[in-house]
Amino acid sequence: MEVIVSGKLVQLLILSWLGALALAEPQCGRLDENLLYTTNEDTIPSENPWIGLLLEDEGNSFKKMECNVVIINELHVLTTATCVKGFRNRSGDTGAVALLGVWNEEHSPDEELVCNDNGFCVPGPEAYKVVDIKVHPQRDRDTGDNDLAVLRLAKPIEWTFWIQPICMEGSSEPETLTNRNLHYSGFNGGGYNRGKGLAMTVSTRKCKQLTSSTVFFPANQMCGYPVTRTKFYPGAPLMDIDVRKEKPHSFYLVAILVRNVDTDATTQVYQNVRRARSWIKENTK
Incomplete structure (x- = not known):
């Protein structure tokens, strides 16, 4: 689904085509079976599209927090409680930002289109402000247990082929997670x-x-x-x-x-x- 670009003149046409890939209702946890059986340690841009980055809004720039976020639904992402402990507020102007649709952390939300050296292009990442942070009520600061935080976004996520949620449950799950x-x-x-x-x-x-x-x-x-x-x-x-x-x-x-x-x-x-x-x-x- 990535796009090969032969020159700058076609970028506007590609952006129009990419815009048409917006989804009304995404499939959670989408996978391509062919990508499961490789030794690649890097994903392709459309792979695992529920993963984003946590940033801090510093006014004129964003600071990388070196934390991942996971898209749960159109208004919420999940991360660790430890990752959000430094933000100034728990609601309103939290200073936290979820960068979604990102596959290279050097890419900026200011870029409409990002391309690699081979001419493969995808839409640039989208920045979503976080307006509410809820930390698990049983988080234990001494042991580190229940290290979870739900982040509410200021506006609903616009679903695309590169921004989709993960499934929260399987139709049939093993009783134990040991030795898997x-x-x-x-x-x-x-x-x-x-x-x-x-x-x-x-x-x-x-x-x-x-x-x-x-x-x-x-x-x-x-x-x-x-x-x-x-x-x-x-x-x-x-x-x-x-x-x-x-x-x-x-x-x-x-x-x-x-x-x-x-x-x-x-x-x-x-x-x-x-x-x-x-x-x-x-x-x-």
């Missing part, structure tokens, strides 16, 4: 493009070993053992696949990344979202 090879995606410190990878979830006992938490580990958190050592920003979604009629149908959210731990290898610590779904639904109506 799950997908994760988001921006990271390894490059400018939105990345992706696979992580094997481990038992709580193994999680304690990997994070050196020999006495206590938060009840609603879990560990992923990633294939690569790239450290992703907090807020990156951990996703399972809803399979229908023997075919991968869509991604759904099971957890979001809260921190990376380095021991012998990189371990990802995730906040289990499945146990917070009722709170998320209540605050995203």
Whole structure:
């Protein structure tokens, strides 16, 4: 779906065509099965379109917070409570901005069209002001448990092929998330493009070993053992696949990344979202 541009003169025509791709009702968790079976560590622009970046509005510019956000519905995104602790207000002029439709964090919302060296072009990212921040009421500052925050946007998201929500549930889900090879995606410190990878979830006992938490580990958190050592920003979604009629149908959210731990290898610590779904639904109506 990306567009090849041979010269500047056709950019206006391309923008008109891209505008026509606006969607009235998007499919949540949209996936392309062909993209599941590659070794690529970068996504393409249309892949995982529910992932954005958290920024701080400094008036004349935006400051990168090095945090991912995940689109839940047309007015809300999800991130970690830790990511929003520095914002001046919880409602009104929060100073927080969700940058959506972004696949390279160097791209600016001032750009109508962004292209790579091969002439592939997509619409530039869109900035949405955050007018309300709700932190999980059971967030534990000592243990880090329930590290979740729902952000309400100032205006509804305009759905396009590159900006869509993730599914919050699967039609049939496993009872446990232990010992599952799950997908994760988001921006990271390894490059400018939105990345992706696979992580094997481990038992709580193994999680304690990997994070050196020999006495206590938060009840609603879990560990992923990633294939690569790239450290992703907090807020990156951990996703399972809803399979229908023997075919991968869509991604759904099971957890979001809260921190990376380095021991012998990189371990990802995730906040289990499945146990917070009722709170998320209540605050995203």
